[in-house]
Amino acid sequence: MSFWEKSTDEQKLAQIDGGIELGMTVRQIATNCGTTRSALSYFGRKNGRVFPAKTSAIALAIAGGAARGGKVAAIIAARSARVPNVYMKDAFFIFDGTGDQAGAIFDFGGER
Known part of the structure; x- marks a missing residue:
């Protein structure tokens, strides 16, 4: 059925x-x-x-690719040109990897 x-x-x-x-x-x-x-x-x-x-x-x-945010060819070209589409430089960015407390998701405070 x-x-x-x-x-x-x-x-x-x-x-x-x-x-x-x-x-x-x-x-x-x-x-x-x-x-x-x-x-x-x-x-x-x-x-x-x-x-x-x-x-x-x-x-x-x-x-035409609007659901994917653009045509696949445009995405491939951007990747080939090494254009970053992610704003985090590494996985630890969420733990204040840049030294900027305002940008951190988790603010543990104090010494680490």
Whole structure:
């Protein structure tokens, strides 16, 4: 039995709403729920849900890499150029690795 067969209407709608929020297509949501596109589309539209088209702004943004914070090629180029994307220089930075008490997460105070 799939999720679709044993879930309540509220659970189905929550799954559909989550998929719509993420910009998933009907096919992706249906695969995730274990049902057919037509069954999911019918149920969703019957309950007032509108599915994003493949050419909608959110779908195009996700396909273009907006969900990852940019295109993969840009990330690879930044790594190749050794551009840091992490502000901590080492793992002990959270324990005041720079000598700056204002930047430390844990302020133990006193002598260490």
